[in-house]
Amino acid sequence: MRQRVLETAQRLGYRPHRYAQILAKGRSGIIGVLQSSGILQINIQRTHHVLRLIRENGFHPLVADSTGYPAETETACQSLIDARVEGVLLQNASIGPSQIRQFQNAEIPVVALSGGELSHVPQVRADVCQGMLDLTNHLLALGYRRMRLLGLAGADGSGDLAWPTAERIKGFRTALTNAGLQYEDTDVQFSQRPADSMVPYRSGFDGMQRILQASPLPEAVLCSNDDLAIGALCAAAGAGRRVPEDIAVTGFDNSPMSEFTMVPLTTVMHQTERMVRQAMEMLMDLMRGKEIPEADRLVKVPCQLVVRRSCGANQ
Amino acid sequence: MRQRVLETAQRLGYRPHRYAQILAKGRSGIIGVLQSSGILQINIQRTHHVLRLIRENGFHPLVADSTGYPAETETACQSLIDARVEGVLLQNASIGPSQIRQFQNAEIPVVALSGGELSHVPQVRADVCQGMLDLTNHLLALGYRRMRLLGLAGADGSGDLAWPTAERIKGFRTALTNAGLQYEDTDVQFSQRPADSMVPYRSGFDGMQRILQASPLPEAVLCSNDDLAIGALCAAAGAGRRVPEDIAVTGFDNSPMSEFTMVPLTTVMHQTERMVRQAMEMLMDLMRGKEIPEADRLVKVPCQLVVRRSCGANQ
DNA sequence: CTGTTAGCGCCTTCAT
């Protein structure tokens, strides 16, 4: 009997009504992904992995993306809550305290992957501080001394930095200090956040143009990400400076493009898959009601140096 | 009374249960987006516009992405059907006849935006044939004669080309013919589709390397998209050839990166927003039960030439 | 204008 019903259902191409199931069961089987929209390759790759892993865990992904404007973030979070997601993964996105509270009230666990600083939200991020430290040490070993870090200014222009930039600065300066070098505030050049998140290169271009006006010229410019570095390379070329002969340039993220830039970029690789996997595990644990001990709420996954030509090694 | 209820609901932060609404109303208010995953900037931008427009029309977007493998495409379509979407926008994705039938059976209208050839599905695409023709004419006017088109081979290696490539070849050859030039089959160099959709540059790199072995060297290489062109620029640099002095290179798509490449790329711009808007209108019409007259089922939106330095003009 | 009721399609529980 049961057999016959199932066969007939099969034959008629019957598919259960997911929303009726959700209504009856009280759970949606959906995991939300809140993503900051943009074109940074590393983010696209990470989201790709996130979606795959969500499916592998037997859930349906639902992505909401926000450009980072508070109103839009609010809408995106609300849409996830309305969609009855059972958990949320912040992919390089940050949310405010009010949104965090909303998720808490709805008893929806949240885990952050990369992205800015977030209190009360377990987070997995690349150890960019260590990555930048390794990179700086590498440049020091190559003999560079006068270095400049090129990073993005804070979102609101208020001067407070996004975590990722702050961590990079920390790694950079620690390496300089360890080497017995002095650093000044001016060793960091801030570039304005791109007006259009689809064109991040312009920021690197502008920032590099300003750096190139300095005299003496820095010997090496460390960019906060590969996309900035691409803009920086372009600015250097426009100013008639050769990389790395006249000035070394490095990136960060090891995005697919970084191998095919004007000069192949020396950069720092994230262990993307490992990070995503770890974040998913945390989220699944939370969804099963497990508590995450305080000590494990911030996981830092090491980065690895990728040496190519733009730093002047490997010529 | 009604007032008081609404106020209280507001105060308690009540939100209606979307799935119960869907169940009761019989319509989901969701529009599905089937997208071929990948990192091509033009696609990311287009999807961005698509999502925005879906929301502006009062619907919720749901994206399903597929790497193009038949099994995955099948799953993606099924998930859209299960999600009770009221319409589907194919964004640079193609589906087989069996999937088309599934959508028809479920009475879900489908409109394609860009992407490959699709029978029985209304489509909006950039007029890449005209774009390539304009580009080729531009190069002819600059004096180039020995030109080579670098495109991607068909997905299955069976030799049949994806529409976009075929259209580019058509425009290219038409321009040559109009100029009274002969062309041979060897004027087109096919490069293998990237194994990893996240690294499209390699294909351009490999293809260009093969082109650079020819003697005499072509005077200009027209790449099927900007990402191929980036790989091609890299290969040219690696072989010690200057662009555009030794060999001109052009792209296609006017992706954000194209302005910041080794040499700013001469390329062809799509009218993305207009295309997306038109596709959405078609879909909304279909969802309202309107028929699309045969003549309007394939909309070609003109492309515009963007001249930068890689073609040897604007030096 | 307010109040009531019968589903929407499924799952769960309980009874046979």
Next chain:
DNA sequence: ATGAAGGCGCTAACAG
């Protein structure tokens, strides 16, 4: 094993 019933939260149709 199979069958029957109640309810998930909402909407639409209808009654007062």
